Amino acid sequence: MRSTYGKAPTNSLVGWDLTIDLRSDSDVALHRQIYDQIRTAILTGRVRSHQKLPASRQLAIYLGVSRTTVTLSYDQLISEGYLHTKPGAGTFVCAQIPDSMLSASSASANPTANDSVVKPLLKPAFRSVLQSESAIAESVTADQPSLTELLSAYGNRLHQLPKPPAETHRALSFRYWQPDVSLFPTAQWQRCINRCRSANADWMDYSADALGYKPLRTEIANYIAQTRAVHCSPDQILITQGTQQALSLIVRVVLDPGEAIALENPGYLSARKVFSSHGATLIPIPADSNGLQVNEQNGLAAQSSSSRIKLVYVTPSHQFPTGVLMALPRRLALLQWAQQTNALIIEDDYDSEYRYGGRPIPALQGLDTHQRVLYVGTFSKVMFPGIQLGYIVLPPALVAVFAQAKWMCDRQTSLIHQAALTDFIAQGHLARHIRRMRTVYAQRREVLITALEKATRSPRSFIPDVSTPDFPTSSSSISRVARTPGTLEIVGDPAGLHVMVKLPTARQPNQQHSDQQLVLQASRQGVALFSTQPYYLPSSSLPTTAANREFIFGFGGLKPPEITEAIARIQPYL
Numbered sequence: 001m002r003s004t005y006g007k008a009p010t011n012s013l014v015g016w017d018l019t020i021d022l023r024s025d026s027d028v029a030l031h032r033q034i035y036d037q038i039r040t041a042i043l044t045g046r047v048r049s050h051q052k053l054p055a056s057r058q059l060a061i062y063l064g065v066s067r068t069t070v071t072l073s074y075d076q077l078i079s080e081g082y083l084h085t086k087p088g089a090g091t092f093v094c095a096q097i098p099d100s101m102l103s104a105s106s107a108s109a110n111p112t113a114n115d116s117v118v119k120p121l122l123k124p125a126f127r128s129v130l131q132s133e134s135a136i137a138e139s140v141t142a143d144q145p146s147l148t149e150l151l152s153a154y155g156n157r158l159h160q161l162p163k164p165p166a167e168t169h170r171a172l173s174f175r176y177w178q179p180d181v182s183l184f185p186t187a188q189w190q191r192c193i194n195r196c197r198s199a200n201a202d203w204m205d206y207s208a209d210a211l212g213y214k215p216l217r218t219e220i221a222n223y224i225a226q227t228r229a230v231h232c233s234p235d236q237i238l239i240t241q242g243t244q245q246a247l248s249l250i251v252r253v254v255l256d257p258g259e260a261i262a263l264e265n266p267g268y269l270s271a272r273k274v275f276s277s278h279g280a281t282l283i284p285i286p287a288d289s290n291g292l293q294v295n296e297q298n299g300l301a302a303q304s305s306s307s308r309i310k311l312v313y314v315t316p317s318h319q320f321p322t323g324v325l326m327a328l329p330r331r332l333a334l335l336q337w338a339q340q341t342n343a344l345i346i347e348d349d350y351d352s353e354y355r356y357g358g359r360p361i362p363a364l365q366g367l368d369t370h371q372r373v374l375y376v377g378t379f380s381k382v383m384f385p386g387i388q389l390g391y392i393v394l395p396p397a398l399v400a401v402f403a404q405a406k407w408m409c410d411r412q413t414s415l416i417h418q419a420a421l422t423d424f425i426a427q428g429h430l431a432r433h434i435r436r437m438r439t440v441y442a443q444r445r446e447v448l449i450t451a452l453e454k455a456t457r458s459p460r461s462f463i464p465d466v467s468t469p470d471f472p473t474s475s476s477s478i479s480r481v482a483r484t485p486g487t488l489e490i491v492g493d494p495a496g497l498h499v500m501v502k503l504p505t506a507r508q509p510n511q512q513h514s515d516q517q518l519v520l521q522a523s524r525q526g527v528a529l530f531s532t533q534p535y536y537l538p539s540s541s542l543p544t545t546a547a548n549r550e551f552i553f554g555f556g557g558l559k560p561p562e563i564t565e566a567i568a569r570i571q572p573y574l
């Protein structure tokens with residue numbers, strides 16, 4: 001057996017004349033790739049009946065994947081009748097792969113033939129097409145139209161959304177959404193859960209309150225008043241399943257399909273997907289070194305003079321992905337625009353707890369005197385993404401309708417988690433964790449930038465230039481800011497869990513890889529890299545174009561030695 005993915009073959013696998021070629025850049029999960037390749041080998045006779053398979057542990061080591069990955073593929077092959085296990089002896093290829101499986105007509109014409117091992121577990125479409133991989137693909141596509149014809153317009157829009165690229169668990173990943181969950185104080189969190197579980201059984205019932213657990217809403221109101229200067233009463237807060245649900249509720253409650261929402265360009269892809277799947281018309285507005293442009297030349301005001309824009313989505317405290325901070329005059333202009341045009345603003349304040357310098361700026365919501373802002377917060381970054389707990393601070397006039405929307409959607413967010421989070425905040429664990437992580441992440445950001453400087457042999461420069469006293473002044477799109485040749489450009493404020501970087505052009509231009517090639521090469525080295533290109537929305541009327549050699553490096557989920565190792569692995573391609 002040969003692998004093009006994992007470690008060198010061991011002797012015990014030599015008896016297998018089979019290449020398993022795992023691709024970390026594929027959309028297909030690793031266990032599915034292993035399954036497909038072993039099954040094809042059995043069907044094409046490259047692996048014979050009765051032949052023993054390597055032990056799952058051996059194969060896992062050999063391929064450099066987890067044992068669970070191999071076990072999943074073996075289990076699937078066993079359940080479909082290709083393999084069987086003999087207790088104490090191992091896993092073997094079945095004696096018979098029934099002839100009926102190799103022919104569509106014989107399988108359906110003679111349903112009882114050779115069914116002792118395999119048939120009961122095979123669906124008709126599957127049974128009919130084991131002659132080749134392409135036949136399977138054809139059969140799957142042949143079956144699909146009748147099902148997809150059932151979809152609503154919404155279902156169709158969801159169906160057409162691009163799938164996120166597959167990432168292998170092995171990768172050293174610069175994923176931008178990842179905090180370091182290994183440093184989360186799980187013992188304290190567990191204690192909070194246990195205490196709530198034993199205090200009473202209220203958490204087992206529906207909540208009487210569609211807005212969410214009142215003590216949690218009170219804690220959040222105090223917390224965001226102190227840290228973000230958000231002004232609200234607990235009764236303006238709706239607890240959600242993270243930002244994603246908040247955005248989904250907002251767009252459904254405020255916009256009819258076809259109506260327009262303005263968003264930053266480049267911007268947060270998951271927000272864009274929620275809005276477009278709802279059928280909203282997306283109006284991309286360039287974000288420059290001051291954040292979203294509001295002016296009448298290229299900005300929001302220009303667009304809203306030709307089309308009615310009811311909603312605008314912004315990340316003013318740490319623009320995603322550029323990382324810039326929306327300057328105060330821009331904030332005031334945005335609020336004024338919303339008031340004048342009778343529009344609402346979604347303020348996504350997803351990671352502003354993590355600032356490593358520069359000026360903290362209060363939330364847009366705190367500056368709003370006309371109830372124009374829907375402030376969205378999340379615990380995904382300050383705690384862990386799996387918690388999926390977030391909130392919306394609503395203008396009082398919209399509270400009742402949002403409470404209805406949440407109740408229609410899922411009644412409530414898990415009560416025990418809301419109660420535990422209340423204790424976690426009230427006992428000071430959250431504030432302590434954030435303080436600690438601020439130091440950890442500031443160091444990782446620095447390690448990353450230093451490693452990139454070394455790897456590209458280019459000194460860092462900042463956009464906007466924070467060393468200039470009256471920054472920011474530029475009003476051109478970030479991707480069009482003149483680049484300082486030969487420098488590694490660090491964009492945005494020192495904040496959050498990611499940094500946007502413009503890599504210097506290669507010293508020998510004919511050796512420069514395209515962004516896609518770079519992502520692919522990195523993935524072959526076990527490193528997941530994220531180009532900013534998908535985050536740009538093509539716009540017919542506004543001058544924002546995706547930039548080359550611009551990448552988002554999330555540093556939250558990698559320890560300093562892993563950051564250094566990942567950059568060293570991709571250095572030859574930078």
Ligand SMILES: Cc1ncc(COP(=O)(O)O)c(C=O)c1O
Nearest residue numbers: 177242243244268320350378380
């Ligand atoms: C711009 C932005 N908003 C919000 C989130 C968090 O989303 P959620 O609360 O759905 O986990 C992220 C995560 O990376 C983000 O990048």
